[in-house]
Amino acid sequence: MKRTLLAAALLGAGLLSACSMTGPGNLKVHEAVLYGGAQERVVWVYGTLQGSASSVKLGSQSADLRAQVSDPIATPGSLSVNGKATYREPTATLPAQVTVTRQGSAFTVTPASGAQISAVYYTDGQSWTRLNGTIGTVGGTRVDGLKGAGQLTDDEARVLSDTLRPQGPLAVAVLANQPAPALAVEPTPTEHLRSDLYILSSVPTAQVQPPRPLPGTPTTPTPTTPTPGGNVTVTQIATGTNANTSEAGVQVAATxxxxxxxxxxxxxxxxxxxxxxxxxxxxxxxxxxxxxxxxGYGVQVVSASSSGTQLTLRVRLTAPAPGAILAQVITSPWAIVSVPGSYSAVTVIDENGQPLPTATGGGQVR
Structure with a gap:
């Protein structure tokens, strides 16, 4: 008798729970399932709220849906999930699906055995390129972020691109298969889209790109000796996120x-x-x-000035925003620039005028 009553109570609780899921009108669920450098499922939920709030079940979790919050990964028309811009949960570790190496304007792509890859995108931390193939040595075409990757909408591609780009150099492989289990959703959505993406962090570069002046700096030739004072033309040579050092510092090379x-x-x-x-x-x-x-961390030299043989570089430091989608890999960001002339001392300051560790001459940190 007790078992019968217990079973009835559990059944009643289950029915009550199911009835409490007042999903929004025209419920739509869009997933970006990330593997490799970023192991998580990111879910945008869309629909028309029933009053000020609605509720759904995502996986094993009950979710409260309300008007969207201000967040870098929020998309127009989406709803907040338990007070966050998206619903997120970790994904299981997936074996490496691809390796990518950049050399000049070409890329060498090597898929893992059995990997099903439909497209590969690459960012150097500044812009995006879609590779012209998924195996062998291929070129690339400059594109507007991850637009067209999997079943991402243009807005979802934009926010993912903006989040991942500062973490470059990295590659994003679009998987044709779905390694992770499907996400259960109650009530059943009218639309359920899914894009499976493998994030390859710290893509190696075998050749430096030609130097290019930083935005806003003069391109006319400058003297090869330090000027008495004032602005100095600074040319960006290369940037990266995987230096062979764990220590902060500034290294100067005049030979x-x-x-x-x-x-x-x-x-x-x-x-x-x-x-x-x-x-x-x-x-x-x-x-x-x-x-x-x-x-998500980076450094960019934005200007240079001199006073006699003393050089000062001003840098912009970047850090990930709270809740950002991040490559879960240890990084060591760096930037190399070139300036005309030689200097007896170099000071590096951030945009607030605070000094960074400095070094002088001979390529040695001190």
């Missing part, structure tokens, strides 16, 4: 041997170390942030 030492520090964890540019009449300066726990 060929010092330049080689600087490049070994920046590229030492990659498949090959590029040949540094000539330092004749110029100085190379590397700014290293040291070890960081995830992707």
């Amino acid at each position: 060929a041997s010092a330049a080689s030492s600087l490049y070994a520090r920046a590229y030492g964890r990659q498949s090959s170390v590029p040949t540094p540019p000539s330092v004749t009449g110029r100085t190379l300066i590397g700014v290293f942030l040291g070890q960081r726990p995830t992707g």
Whole structure:
């Protein structure tokens, strides 16, 4: 008798729970299932609220749906889930699906045995490229982020692109299969889209891209000796997130041997170390942030000024926003720039004027 009453009570509770799921009108669920460098399922929920709130069941979790909150990964028309822009849960570890190496404007793509890859995207931390193939040595086409990847809407592709881009260089492989189990949703949505993406962090670069001036800096030739004072033309040489150092610092190179030492520090964890540019009449300066726990950190030199033989670099530091989708890999961001002339001392400050660790001459940190 007691067992019968208990079973009836449990059944009643289950029916009550099911009835309490007042899903929004025209419920739609869109998933981005991430593997590799970022192991989580990101779910956007869309629909028309029944009053000020509605509820659904996502997986084993009951979710309260309300008007969307302000968040970098919120998309137009989506609803907040338990006070967050999306519903998120971890995904199981997936064996490596692909390796990608960049060399100049070409890429070498090697899928793992059995991997089903329909497209590969790459970001160097500044822009996005869609590779022109999924195996072998291929070129790439500049694209507007992850637009067209899997079943992502344009808005979902945009927010994912904006979140992942600062963590470059990285690659995103679009999987044609669905390794993770399906997400159960109650009530049944009118639309359920899913995109499975493998994130490959710290894509190695076997060749430095040609130097390009930073935005807003002059492109006319400048003297090879320090000016008495004022702005100095600074040329960005390369940036990365996987330096061969865990320590923060600034490294200066005014000779060929010092330049080689600087490049070994920046590229030492990659498949090959590029040949540094000539330092004749110029100085190379590397700014290293040291070890960081995830992707999303970076450094960019935004300006330079001199006073006699004293050089000051101003840098912009970036860090991940709270709740951002992050590559779960230890990084070590860096930037290398070139300036005309030689200097007896180099100081690096952030945008608030606070100093970073400094070094002088010979490519040695001190």
